[in-house]
Amino acid sequence: MGVEEKLKGLELVYYDDLTGIFNKRFFNNLKNFLSGKILFTIFDIDNFKNINDTHGHLTGDYILKKVSTTLVDLITKGDFPIRYGGDEFILISSLKTKDDFLKFLEIFKERIEKSPIIFNNTMIKITLSFGVSEGDVENIEVIFENADNALYSSKEKGKNCITVFEKGRVEDIKIPFKCEREIKKCLSEGKNVIVKGGFRAGKTFLKNILEKQYPDFSFIDYKQSLESIPEKNVCFFYNPIFVEKDKNLVKILNNLKRGEYREFVIENLHLDEISRSFEIFLKEKSIFLLNFLFDITTGNRFLLSKFLKEKKELFEIDILEYLNDDFDLEDDVESNIKSILKFGLLIDFKKIKSKEELKILDILSNRMVLKNIKGFYRYLYPPLYFYLTNKYRIERKYPETIKTFEDFKFRLLKKDDKNLLKISEKLYYYGDNLLSKKMIKKINGEDERKLIIMSKIYIAEGNLNGAEICCQKIKKEAKRNDIKFLLDLLKGKKINWKxxxxxxxxxxxxxxxxxxxxxxxxxxxxxxxxxxxxxxxxxxxxxxxxxxxxxxxxxxxxxxxxxxxxxxxxxxxxxxxxxxxxxxxxxxxxxxxxxxxxxxxxxxxxxxxxxxxxMENALQSLYLNLAVLYSKIGDFSTSLDLFSSLLAGEVVKNNLNFKRNILNNLSHLYFNIYDFNKSRYYRKELYKTFAKNERIPDHIKLHSVKLDIIEGFIPNRKLDYFNKKDIINKLEILVINFIINNKKEVKKEIFENFLNKLLNISPGKNILVKSELLIFLLIFYKDKEEIVEILKEKIFENLSYLKLNARINYLFKFLE
CATH class of the missing domain: 1.25.40.10 (Tetratricopeptide repeat domain)
Structure with missing residues (x-):
């Protein structure tokens, strides 16, 4: 049974084009396809880069296909083979026992090892290295990380082996470093590694992790007394704040960079990573507390771990006390920071007029003291700000989230219903329904304002029955009528404006x-x-x-x-x-x-x-808009990632129009990357969603006509029966009617007149739509050199005007 037969059943976007097995998009949406306990391995082809460099990428591609085919031949029900990227593969089993899974991997490993690849009259022996872990799908990120660590242990053991992750002493809080995986890859390949990070960025913590796994390497933290370091097998850590004045550090860095090396930056956590840590360790999902934590820590993993290790509600912690620290700063660094302390913990650079102060922001950014994030310069380690404002007795200026947090904390200490109502109301208006609900549940009885807020929260959640029950209990007629009016609108009742x-x-x-x-x-x-x-x-x-x-x-x-x-x-x-x-x-x-x-x-x-x-519904609508936009600007990979996530989500199961929108846009996307087979596939899937007697919108029919024309089926009569009030329909009908009238035989002069007519409809508007229609014409008239040159010039002009360079590059690759 072939790859396609064994794995068929999902949308095309979840399959790897080269190997036919599942792709990274499937893995990224795994929680939508699987639940419960799984066994997991990540494996790769040993020395694959050398194979590619020596024998070429065609040989590499052939090997990837061969490995995939061998794997698929062996798998049974409940096994999910995935090409994660490059030569990295994943296999997930939801039904096997651990012993059976390991026996299976041993059989697969031996079969690959004993079956050399023969390609272009060359025999190439390949081996695989595996890392294995297990757990619940809900913790897939942790499972992946554990298996990945085990894989690097396999590399250290000499490759061509299977390592099972074993839990040692696990810290309460472990937040992985983004660059950790790449650093391990370099160390496994014997390259020197340079790691830079600011104050308490996690250099020592990362160093301790790596030292245990790579005992043959020298892991060196820079100190001014350091005179020299080995030339090979070095992982070197330093703080860039000292680079400018420290000639010894500059000398060591220059020596290291003479050989083969990679340099990495330890960055603070992004909101995504903070959110994940927040949910895992505090079991909370709160946009207010998340924004507060980001403003107070700037995503610094040391500070974040400190808060999370408390395992208390954040409102119970004396946050500002946590931000005390002592520093040994150089004079020029301290004077630079001192001159901008007056701007507060978050520095709004729009308010800075002095060229000297702007220059200081630039210097401190280069030295990883500050970073411009979300419109503000922020301290990558905020205790620096607290230390120096205390030292120089400068008044502190906090962002609104911190002021609000302190206000909430003060009100919570009072433990009365009036203050709890005030907090929950503010949180509701902030947009944090979950935390607002949590606060309001602390209030006893059925206070009028409590019922109003609960009604609004239920409406935001889509729980109209809950809102109606609360609404009926509201005594004030005006307030009750406002909620009732909103409920009637949401239920689709006709409203008299009077x-x-x-x-x-x-x-x-x-x-x-x-x-x-x-x-x-x-x-x-x-x-x-x-x-x-x-x-x-x-x-x-x-x-x-x-x-x-x-x-x-x-x-x-x-x-x-x-x-x-x-x-x-x-x-x-x-x-x-x-x-x-x-x-x-x-x-x-x-x-x-x-x-x-x-x-x-x-x-x-x-x-x-x-x-x-x-705000799940708003989020899904936004993802759809983003997917369409990425397709327009030519980032088709990101667009497909978003569409695949949407297809795997819950909304498509309950919202037919949403599903139709996704399928229609996928058909258009594949049309725009000239994969007409997949475009037809999604057109068919879209048509399946319509009942026999249901009217199919004109824009879908017009897209189908364009696909038919590409396939060589030109309609017999003009499309004048379509609705031309919509400007995009009007443009498409004009182009299709021109093809129907002229077929392949068209004179240059007639074509140029038509082109002027097309481009002068709503001049300056719908430029991308017109460009896509010109590309459609270019494909249809691809054998007419004169027409192709006219179209290429106009398409290039339009796409350049819209700054869509990715679309230009994609078109020219297709034409080549």
């Missing part, structure tokens, strides 16, 4: 009109709302709706005005969840304006909020 009495109800009705695309009524009703009379949250809602409406009607200047005003309001009042939605709307606006750089920037800002909050 019943809108309060400002909240008017805004909810405006939202209803926008969601149902009753744009004329929306425009008229928006004039009935007095903006000046609204409170901050109501102003935020009004601007958000108006910004989205103006985007929809392509009045981009007004859209930008409303959304930017809405953004400032959210930032000022700490409406973080809503700020994420504003960033997403700005992303859509800039996408429509074909400013893809700003679109991506705003989508990523939204992602930083949605990813860590309990």
């Amino acid at each position: 019943l809108c009495i309060t400002d909240n109800q008017k805004l909810l009705y405006l939202s209803f009109l926008y969601n149902h695309l009753e744009l004329k009524k929306f425009e008229n009703f928006s004039n009935k709302i007095d903006y000046k009379g609204l409170d901050n949250r109501q102003k935020m809602t009004y601007d958000f709706l108006m910004g989205n409406y103006e985007t929809l009607v392509e009045n981009y200047k007004k859209a930008l005005f409303h959304l930017e005003r809405c953004k400032r309001n959210c930032e000022k009042n700490n409406f973080i969840g809503d700020l994420g939605k504003v960033y997403m709307s700005l992303g859509i606006l800039y996408d429509d304006m074909e400013n893809y750089e700003l679109s991506l920037d705003n989508y990523n800002k939204a992602l930083e909020i949605f990813k860590y909050s309990n």
Whole structure:
């Protein structure tokens, strides 16, 4: 039975193009396919780089296929072979016992070893090294890391062997280093390694890990008394803060760099890594506490481990006491930092006017004291700021999250319902529904404000029954009616605008009109709302709706005005969840304006909020928008990664339109990378989602016609029966009708006239859509040299204007 037969059943995006087994996308979405206990191995081909260098990449590819085929021949039900990347493979077994799994790996290893590869009349003997671990799929990151450590032990033992990970003394908190895997790879290959990191970045901790696994290497921490080091088998650690003045350090680094070496930087943890540690060790998911931890630690693993080891609620810890530390700083370093202490723990560089101070920020960034993250220069080890403000008696300036944290802590100590309500209300508006709910559960009884907040939290969670029960208990008629009005809208009930009495109800009705695309009524009703009379949250809602409406009607200047005003309001009042939605709307606006750089920037800002909050529906919509945007800008790999995650998620199971959107975009993506077979596959999968008598939208039919034309099937008659009100439909129909009329035989003059007509429809707009249609024409007329040259020039001009260099490169590779 072939690879395809044994492993078939999932979407094409989860299979490796070269080997036919599962790919890294499948592994990244493993929790959606498997649950419970698993046995896990990661293995690679020994000395594969040398094989590639000696015999060429075609031989390398043949070996990868051979290893995959041998593995698939041996696997049984419950086994999942994955090509992780390069020559690294993973095998997961959900049904075998540990003894059977190890026997299986031994058989597989021996079969590879005893079956030399013959390619191009050359015989190549290959061997494999394995690392094995086990655990629950929920902890796949830990399982992977353990197996990876075992794999490097196999390399140290001389390769061609299997090592099972054994638990030794495990620290309470272990947060892996991002560069750890690459460093081990270099050490296994006998290369010198240089590791740089700032204060308490984790150099000593990493050094201790590596020393146990690589006893033949010298692991050296730089000290000024150090005179010389060995030339080979060296792993050298230093703090870049000392480089500029220390000639001895510079000399040692220069000597090391004469041979084969790799240099690594120990970086602080990103929000993703902090979030994961937070959930594993504190069993919490809170966007407020996550942002607070990031602001107070800048992701420094030493500080983060300190907090997590407490295993208490963060509100019980004296955080500021944890930030005390002593330093032995050089005079020039200390004076540089002293001159910028007045700007606070987070330094807003927009407020810095002095060239000298900007220069200092640059110097301290190069020395890994500061780093520009999320719009602020931050101390990579914040205790530096606390130490020097204390030493020079400079007033400390904290970011809002720290001030709010201290306020919450103070209120919690009072242990009364009034203060708990205040905290839960603030957290709800912040966008942290989970922590808000946790706080509100501490309140006894059924206080009116408690019921209102709980109703809103239930609505945000999609629990309309819970919201309705709370709503019925609210005694104040005006407050109860506001919640009831919102529930009626969410249930799709028809609302009479004359019943809108309060400002909240008017805004909810405006939202209803926008969601149902009753744009004329929306425009008229928006004039009935007095903006000046609204409170901050109501102003935020009004601007958000108006910004989205103006985007929809392509009045981009007004859209930008409303959304930017809405953004400032959210930032000022700490409406973080809503700020994420504003960033997403700005992303859509800039996408429509074909400013893809700003679109991506705003989508990523939204992602930083949605990813860590309990806003699953908003997150999935954002991922879809990002997947489409990455496809537009030519980052097809990232786009496919996102689409594959979406296909494996829960939303597609319950939302048919969402699934159709993904399948339609996948078909378009493969069309744009000229893989027409896969484009057809996803078109067929899309058509399967429609019932026999269900109407298929015109844009899907038009894409099908383009695929048919590529295949050589040209329609007999013009497509005048399609809806031409949509501008993209109109452009596609124009191009397809031109092909129907002219077929392959077209004169240069006629084609140039048609091209002018096409490009002059809505000039300056839909440039990418027009470019993609020109590429479609180029493929159709690929044998007409004159036409191809005209099209190439125009496509290059358009894509260059949009700064889509990746798309240009992809096209030219295809043409070659």
